[in-house]
Amino acid sequence: MLIKNYKKIAKDKERKIVLEMIENGLQAIQPEKIINSKIKFDQQKNLLSINQYQLDLNKFKRIFVFGIGKASFKATQALEKILGQRINDGVLIDTHPKKLKYIRTFQGTHPLPSNKNKIATKKLEKLLEKTTKDDLVIGIITGGGSALLCNYRVTLKNLIKIFDYLLKSGANIEEINTIRKHFSKIHGGWLAQKIYPATGLSLVISDVPSNNLSFIASGPTYLDKTTLKDAQKIIHRYHLSAIERLSEQMMETPKEKKYFRKIKNILIGDNHTALQAMTQTAQKKHIKKIKIIQRGLKGEAKKCGEKIVNLIKKEKPSTVFLLGGETNVKVKGNGIGGRNQELALGALRNIEPDIVLASFASDGRDNTDLADGAIIDFSTKRKAEKLNLSIQDFLKNNDSYHFFKKTGDLILTGQLDSNVSDLTIVYKKSLTK
Structure with a gap:
């Protein structure tokens, strides 16, 4: 129990x-139960099915897997049991991960980001550097990925200050993640840019009430519809004068559709x-x-x-x-x-x-x-x-x-x-x- x-x-x-x-x-809602109920794999045909979506694995030379978030270890472990040695390499970032056979695991911190998270994120970015148009990248994205993925335009000290102000002000998760995406080099679709030109499949377990894929783990593989202007409005709305100076370091998230054409984001679990x-x-x-x-x-x-x-x-x-x-x-x-x-x-x-x-x-x-x-x-x-x-x-x-x-x-x-x-x-x- x-x-x-x-x-x-x-x-x-x-x-x-x-x-x-x-x-x-x-x-x-235990992650392994979600994965096993939503994902079916036909070994003879090498066909992966998620809900109504099917993917022929014969089309790809290599398969890479990543997992991010507080529910990602158990989910990625279940996925590894399904795909086995078909996985060529992978990186997982969770708060309490254990060893996996084909995927490298890294422990990160939550709710505050840390140097551990930065180092683990660099490992994931390095993994994605070697992918080509003939490869498949499967991601498990869960709540907590916003903090566990860590590559920002500001220092960790300033980043923690920003989110401390936001949390105490009563800002909701969508407002917080809108600002996060515009300080980040990996959220808000930036991870999709790093996956390109490989094919991407993101399996998402939502911790966001609206189930808006752009805000779950701050939408690393999803085309972001929020803008720099939206983020600046939130800072003014909550009178966050203490971080206005830092807002000069915010940037627009990637909007070029070519980075997202070969990426499929599928919601597999939510409240x-x-x-x-x-x-x-x-x-x-x-x-x-x-x-x-x-x-x-x-x-x-x-x-x-x-x-x-x-x-x-x-x-x-x-x-x-x-x-x-x-x-x-x-x-x-x-x-x-x-x-x-x-x-x-x-x-x-x-x-x-x-x-x-x-x-x-x-x-x-x-x-x-x-x-x-x-x-x-x-x-x-x-x-x-x-x-x-x-x-x-x-x-x-x-x-x-x-x-x-x-x-x-x-x-x-x-x-x-x-x-x-x-x-x-x-x-x-x-x-x-």
Whole structure:
């Protein structure tokens, strides 16, 4: 079981139902499971099939593989088992990779880039230098690739400063990655330019709520439609005067279509994969109304939590909302927590006896290695009152982790190989016995 503290937090029947949905949702998005369900290989014909797309491997002299992102090791490992010795060489950059037989693996850092990431990225760039028009380059691209791929026009120190400002300002992932692409020499389609003139196939597992391929891992092999002007507007929007001087080093991303004609980007997994698995669990539990809101998590976390609770209050008993997406947190305090814990704490203000809510990160890390998220119900509110915990004070200090540690409602999984943005379940149970 991926939920390590299941027995401790599964205090009643309704919580067990919600936790079972979480468990099955997380199991469905494990990278090796996605690869094995989406990719089929006919060894006799040497034909690779991904969804409806087919690729005749007989057409290529050599096959190179790369993987980037926090979910890339397990996915690339599964792909290596499928293709075996047909792989001539490869480079993988992940946070916790192990050795592979045909692909060189490099450990990088996340969420902040580092010299490790720079060195690993150079290895990938060097690999791509030797490709020709007769070669095939297969990439596994997952969330976290934005930080793990590292070749920028500014120093690491300044780069970290830029993204620290953006995160604290409340900028969303698409705004952050728009700026990243214009400081980068490898995101925003630059990697596609390095693959050219080889044929490219990018298999993408999305951690971006919109599933816009241009923003997943900052779109290294995708034709970028954002512009330098867009990036500059974001800097002004958030009044980021501290990085305006650095913005002079931004450049336009490559727009020449020749670099992208021979590259196919295919989405193979996203938070809908988890939402579907959770739906199946809800159906087995005979929940009468199940509503998927794939992009329902957006805006400020604590306000989003309140809104979700208010929405389900209007529904009849035996209703569940399953939401995916990504909120943001405006950091004003010095506490510990993450988007999902803050969402749950915001929701707790309006919780009622017939509602159970759980919010969690699909990678097992809600901004901290200490927790994946939180599960709440009316008993959480009662315990907080008994312990004299002020919801408002903990929200003000952005300290949702310590609040839920005291009430015993943290969800603990440890870091997972999956990464498809955040997920929330809100369940209106029946109070009749």
